[in-house]
Amino acid sequence: GQNIDQPTEMTATEGAIVQINCTYQTSGFNGLFWYQQHAGEAPTFLSYNVLDGLEEKGRFSSFLSRSKGYSYLLLKELQMKDSASYLCVLRDTGFQKLVFGTGTRLLVSP
């Protein structure tokens, strides 16, 4: 089976940097996604890691350590619009089935 653990809620200030951690246990690893979901809206794709290391995309970066079962999403230069839930998502082996964490709700204040 698979298990994903991420903090329920985090707060940060506009312009700051925040790191959202995700730890996981899985019998078969085939990649890890991060999605953003604003309240009442659909999840949207942010990043994908399958190898160890850092992937950078503008203000967002995602890191993966397969040996530690650990990933984080780093958000820089926070903006008010970054207030949303951030979903850590495992990809199952053999097929594109995804296992979703419960999400971390990020509140960005002025």
Next chain:
Amino acid sequence: NAGVTQTPKFRVLKTGQSMTLLCAQDMNHEYMYWYRQDPGMGLRLIHYSVGEGTTAKGEVPDGYNVSRLKKQNFLLGLESAAPSQTSVYFCASSQRSPSNQPQHFGDGTRLSIL
């Protein structure tokens, strides 16, 4: 540039009623999925399809049926709605390959069963 479109967006049903949720995608994706999202829980896979005419059960399939008669459409049916099926339902689609292709989600259907 529609992407994934779900209809209806909102619906209220009485216990025992039936309904069908429609998902349409215009990206020529092979794979399609139905999820439900409940408070305090991650999205859970109900059913999925790897191509036209094929469907398979996901994590929480009981009480739901699906059909994929056309590649672009994936229907989710509730034969006899129950209050436990009150949820937000998301449809998603993805390409078959390469493996790093993300799933693209519709805007969701908010369903309440009284």
